[in-house]
Amino acid sequence: MSEFVNAALFGWYPYLCLTVFLLGSLVRFDREQYTWKTGSSQLLRKRQLRWGSNLFHVGILVIFVGHFVGLLTPIWVFDALGISHGFKQGLAIVVGGIAGIACFIGITLLAHRRLFDTRIRATSSFGDIAVLLLLWLQLTLGLSTIFVSLQHMDGHEMVKFMNWAQGILTLQPSAADYVASVHPLFKAHLVLGMTIFLLFPFTRLVHVWSAPIWYLGRPGYQVVRTRFAERRAHEAVAALQRSTPLRAGARPEHQLAE
């Protein structure tokens, strides 16, 4: 791969993808909220959907957290904690590998269900099918990289990916140089990964933004008003209004507040 193509793919393409990902999601949320969902086909082939969906989602969530922490934690933090690069590489292979296999089984069940059941196929859009196949391919590439990683268990290749990802996110396109010499399987995995970000706003993947993680930070109570309490409140307001006749031109809530 020439230096120019490497710089374009790993130095500039990431910014195109991230910009479309963020702006596209925002515009879609603003203009097309009623399409902000995954079109459901859950009445059909329920069992296969349940197994496929659960395995896929558990797997991809573990992979997401693993990629996020693994690629974006500054290297000095691992060094300060005494976590060697070799140990981290082993962890990525074992945890990412197990989650990757679960996710792979799940997405294969989902793809089989969507492609080979004529009724589900008929209600699927081009985007529904394309996104499944892209994720399937990305997983296959990710899992194949494990065989390359096994050949450098000291973790030096992994450090290149960390430097690349952290360089790109701190606005340094020259970070492309870090991945110039990595195995083509890794390059394909990175390019397809970025392309998934690029296509994200145009697919059902936007539902990821609605994951109910906000609930985790909420206090553990909720306000409950029974119908009885509501009726009592209405009665109290009506009684107050009766006892204090409304002045001409005044609004009840203003007069009550006095």
Ligand code: HEM
């Ligand atoms: C821009 C997005 C992505 C980037 C930059 C990325 C990057 C990487 C890198 C650098 C590795 C090798 C880790 C190592 O062994 O040192 C890897 C492995 C892997 N990736 Fe991705 N990836 C992306 C998206 C995805 C997605 C969307 C999936 C799942 C559909 C995925 C699934 C995997 C799997 C299963 C592995 C092997 C296990 C592991 O090492 O964690 N990746 N990825």
